Amino acid sequence: MKRPARAPVLFGGRPVIAFNEEVDRRRFLRGAAIIGVGGTLAVTTARDPVAFAQAPMGDLDILNYALTLEYLESDFYMQGLGAGILQGREMELVEPIGQHEAAHVTALTDTITQLGGMPVAQPMFTYPPNTFTDRAAFLMTASTFEELGVTAYHGQVVNIDNKDILAAAAAIAGSESRHAAILADLTGGNPFPAPVEATRTMEEVLAIAMPFIAQGS
Amino acid sequence: MQLNRRTIVKGAAAAIPANIALTMLSTKFAFAQDGDFADDIEILNYALTLEYLESEFYRQGNAAGLLAGKEAMYLGRIGADEDAHVTALTQTIMQLGAMPVAAPGVDFGQAFASRESFLETAYTFENLGVSAYLGAAPEIANPDILQAAAGIFGVECRHAAILGNLRGLPAEGGVYMSPTETPMTRAEVLAAAQPFLTGAGSMAGDAAVTK
Numbered sequence: 001m002k003r004p005a006r007a008p009v010l011f012g013g014r015p016v017i018a019f020n021e022e023v024d025r026r027r028f029l030r031g032a033a034i035i036g037v038g039g040t041l042a043v044t045t046a047r048d049p050v051a052f053a054q055a056p057m058g059d060l061d062i063l064n065y066a067l068t069l070e071y072l073e074s075d076f077y078m079q080g081l082g083a084g085i086l087q088g089r090e091m092e093l094v095e096p097i098g099q100h101e102a103a104h105v106t107a108l109t110d111t112i113t114q115l116g117g118m119p120v121a122q123p124m125f126t127y128p129p130n131t132f133t134d135r136a137a138f139l140m141t142a143s144t145f146e147e148l149g150v151t152a153y154h155g156q157v158v159n160i161d162n163k164d165i166l167a168a169a170a171a172i173a174g175s176e177s178r179h180a181a182i183l184a185d186l187t188g189g190n191p192f193p194a195p196v197e198a199t200r201t202m203e204e205v206l207a208i209a210m211p212f213i214a215q216g217s
Numbered sequence: 218m219q220l221n222r223r224t225i226v227k228g229a230a231a232a233i234p235a236n237i238a239l240t241m242l243s244t245k246f247a248f249a250q251d252g253d254f255a256d257d258i259e260i261l262n263y264a265l266t267l268e269y270l271e272s273e274f275y276r277q278g279n280a281a282g283l284l285a286g287k288e289a290m291y292l293g294r295i296g297a298d299e300d301a302h303v304t305a306l307t308q309t310i311m312q313l314g315a316m317p318v319a320a321p322g323v324d325f326g327q328a329f330a331s332r333e334s335f336l337e338t339a340y341t342f343e344n345l346g347v348s349a350y351l352g353a354a355p356e357i358a359n360p361d362i363l364q365a366a367a368g369i370f371g372v373e374c375r376h377a378a379i380l381g382n383l384r385g386l387p388a389e390g391g392v393y394m395s396p397t398e399t400p401m402t403r404a405e406v407l408a409a410a411q412p413f414l415t416g417a418g419s420m421a422g423d424a425a426v427t428k
Contacts, residue, residue: 093382096389103396150371157367158360167355167400170367174347174374174398181375182382182392191379192294195301196368 057202059165060117062156065202066169067108068120069152069209073145074101075125080142083132090135090186094142097179104172111168136187143183148208149176151200253353253403257362258315260353263403264366265306267349269320270413271342272299274328278339281329288332288383292339295376302369309362322415336384343377344394345401345409346370352400374398 077098080086086094105122112119132138153173160166181191200208254260275296284292310317328338350370357363381392389395401409 092388093392096393099389100393100396107396154364154367154371158364163355167351168397170351170354170370171397171400173367173371174351175393175396177371177374178378178393181378185379185382190294191291191375192298192372195298195305195372196365197371199364199368 057159059160059162060112060115062160062169063108063112063115063117063165064120066153066156066172067105067112068123069149069205070101070104070108071120071122072125072209073149074098074105075122076127076142076145077101079127080132080138083138085132085135085138090139093182093186094139097142097146097182100175100179104175107168107172111165139183139187143180143187143189146176146180146183148200148205149173150180151198152202152205154197155199155201155205157199254356257357257359258310258313260357260366261306261310261313261315261362262318263353263406264350264369265303265310266318266321267346267406267410268299268302268306269318270323270410271346272296272303273320273323274325274339274342274413275299277325278329278335281335283329283332283335288336291379291383295339295343295379298372298376302372305365305369309365323413324415325413333384336380340377340380340384340386343373343380345406346373347377347394348399348401349406351398352402352406 077094081091081095081098109119130137131141150173153169153176156169157166157173160169177197183189184191184193254263275292279289279292279296307317325338328334347370350366350373354363354366354370357366377394378392384391386392
């Protein structure tokens with residue numbers, strides 16, 4: 001019952017993420033390089049032997065991958081909700097989404113730390129002009145983000161070894177599905193695009209997200 | 218095949234009317250406990266019973282003429298999703314060489330008395346489904362079944378959120394259930410669903426078959 005997931009375009013393909021430290025970029029990109037995504041990534045990692053290491057993707061890698069996407073979502077909502085472009089019920093419905101993404105960042109960071117791993121640091125984000133000036137554009141981008149997040153989590157379900165981490169990731173993914181449905185409703189989309197959530201591999205997600213991640217300093 | 222169903226929770230739950238069961242859903246939270254399920258087949262049949270319940274609920278409710286416009290469209294789609302879940306679970310169980318449980322007898326009481334009671338009961342079923350899938354998912358051994366169950370779980374979350382919004386509930390605690398979804402054990406799910414099941418049918422019965 002899987003459906004092919006159409007690749008969305010975010011921010012007109014302009015970079016919005018930059019990592020302060022090269023090591024953080026490598027942590028995020030490590031999994032990407034192992035599975036090999038498109039040309040953009042190859043350029044950013046061609047001189048990066050760590051990124052090309054043929055280590056298996058572990059739970060920590062998956063958690064850092066999720067953490068980076070949650071950083072992006074959390075920052076996006078913080079700026080958008082602070083811009084005063086939403087009112088009334090729309091504001092009431094979107095405000096908790098921003099709080100949830102921030103909570104996901106905290107939960108993933110804590111989990112990675114408890115497992116003895118090193119959480120990727122929060123990257124820097126720069127958004128194209130008008131990202132937070134137009135209500136409709138903001139909600140459409142939010143909707144795209146949420147659908148991407150849903151497919152990203154569901155694409156990792158069977159790759160997670162640890163049952164407790166699987167349960168925690170699923171509990172987070174469920175809230176992303178709720179967000180996705182509400183934002184689809186607010187933007188005139190379909191809250192129920194399929195009877196079963198679609199999946200995207202890490203390669204597919206990063207192919208969409210990579211244009212927004214600036215080269216490390 | 219006649220399943221020899223055992224109603225291990227019926228004594229406690231049968232006396233609970235549906236309207237009270239609605240409020241029980243938010244009282245206890247836990248993942249499936251060790252021994253809740255013998256194997257993936259048992260989890261699939263557990264899910265199938267819930268999906269049968271939902272599918273029949275929307276079939277009756279959507280035929281009652283209580284909704285109009287976007288609400289009617291949304292609940293039509295939700296009902297179609299539940300039908301698809303029933304089909305998918307049934308086929309999966311048969312492909313695994315096992316026997317799907319029969320559809321349970323159902324009694325939805327006064328759920329279709331009004332738009333409000335229909336939406337409220339639908340909302341309750343969806344959130345019950347969310348917690349049931351989340352509680353059982355970590356126990357699933359087969360990766361393909363896990364992937365499918367997680368995918369269904371996410372869609373039940375979508376249903377629950379939209380139904381909460383149609384009811385005009387507060388965003389947090391109504392449309393959304395905190396930053397993370399809440400699992401329920403099998404016993405908790407059974408206690409909540411039992412008031413809507415009639416006759417000998419009981420979600421607890423499969424344990425008697427496989428154990």
